[in-house]
Amino acid sequence: MKKKYLENIKKIFLQYKTLAEKAMEQISEEKLFWQYNSDSNSIELIVKHLTGNMLSRWTDFLTSDGEKECRNRDTEFESSAKTRADVMKIWEKGWTCLFHTLNQLKENDLEKIVFIRNEKHTVLDAINRQLAHYSYHIGQLVFLSKMLSEKDWKSLSIPKNKSQEFNQEKFSKK
Numbered sequence: 461m462k463k464k465y466l467e468n469i470k471k472i473f474l475q476y477k478t479l480a481e482k483a484m485e486q487i488s489e490e491k492l493f494w495q496y497n498s499d500s501n502s503i504e505l506i507v508k509h510l511t512g513n514m515l516s517r518w519t520d521f522l523t524s525d526g527e528k529e530c531r532n533r534d535t536e537f538e539s540s541a542k543t544r545a546d547v548m549k550i551w552e553k554g555w556t557c558l559f560h561t562l563n564q565l566k567e568n569d570l571e572k573i574v575f576i577r578n579e580k581h582t583v584l585d586a587i588n589r590q591l592a593h594y595s596y597h598i599g600q601l602v603f604l605s606k607m608l609s610e611k612d613w614k615s616l617s618i619p620k621n622k623s624q625e626f627n628q629e630k631f632s633k634k
């Protein structure tokens with residue numbers, strides 16, 4: 461069961477990564493930096509925050525607190541990227557760190573204790589905590605992308621008013 465969990469969690473993280481990338485592809489470069497107001501986050505800032513969190517949590521995952529001293533969380537909410545390529549480079553850096561660590565984990569690691577901000581978690585709980593955090597922000601990123609899309613939005617799930625067609629296709633396969 462633990463081996464299945466590790467295989468499955470990697471697939472789920474990859475699904476969320478892919479979902480966000482498909483959303484970001486649908487908007488212009490300038491829209492990556494759009495903010496509703498000075499207190500809201502642009503897609504770029506969400507990407508920076510996710511990456512900062514990933515680098516902090518997944519570096520030396522089993523041996524050091526997940527909130528690294530070198531992390532400056534507040535700067536994650538200050539714009540610094542200038543282009544789509546900059547944003548995607550930041551994005552990939554975080555995900556590379558996450559998947560590298562997940563690929564190193566063994567079944568018996570899941571019950572080990574790790575710390576996040578000096579709070580004890582089993583490895584399994586820490587992974588689930590990060591999945592929830594990332595899916596929360598990826599939902600924001602997708603919503604912003606959909607809202608800012610200048611062309612026809614290509615649904616990332618079942619398109620509106622297409623549920624019956626989708627189900628017919630799924631249930632016709634044996």
